[in-house]
Amino acid sequence: xxxxxxxxxxxxxxxxxxxxxxxxxxxxxxxxxxxxxxxxxxxxxxxxxxxxxxxxxxxxxxxxxxxxxxxxxxxxxxxxxxxxxxxxxxxxxxxxxxxxxxxxxxxxxxxxxxxxxxxxxxxxxxxxxxxxxxxxxxxxxxxxxxxxxxxxxxxxxxxxxxxxxxxxxxx
Numbered sequence: 001x002x003x004x005x006x007x008x009x010x011x012x013x014x015x016x017x018x019x020x021x022x023x024x025x026x027x028x029x030x031x032x033x034x035x036x037x038x039x040x041x042x043x044x045x046x047x048x049x050x051x052x053x054x055x056x057x058x059x060x061x062x063x064x065x066x067x068x069x070x071x072x073x074x075x076x077x078x079x080x081x082x083x084x085x086x087x088x089x090x091x092x093x094x095x096x097x098x099x100x101x102x103x104x105x106x107x108x109x110x111x112x113x114x115x116x117x118x119x120x121x122x123x124x125x126x127x128x129x130x131x132x133x134x135x136x137x138x139x140x141x142x143x144x145x146x147x148x149x150x151x152x153x154x155x156x157x158x159x160x161x162x163x164x165x166x167x168x169x170x171x
Contacts, residue, residue: 023170056091
């Protein structure tokens, strides 16, 4: 292992990374919950997808990405029960079902995360065919993508006259 990677590994532990991600996921969940049911599934500005579809993309990336972190298989979720619900970007039929899926994936992250070998974080992977990079870089992409879509959700909520949750309140 080179010195740069060793120094970076001492900055955040895998547990701290999980905690940070779960903070973002909790905030995104509150954004999903702030939407009225109809607008969650139908509202769009400037050709952007409805937020339910964007949230489903985040659910898919989290569920399949977690399995990729553990096994280097980026096509399946870690459990059949979640895998059967994240086949594509089609969200569940109701906000309650989408929130339940979100919660199930959150619990799965907490369950599986400790099983990811620490040395995996520096392995070069090609998560979802996005290009080769260290696995920690894929995690940063997942987080950046969630922040991006959550920002779109904030725009939607504000345009609907709904105050979104404070962006700094992640824990």
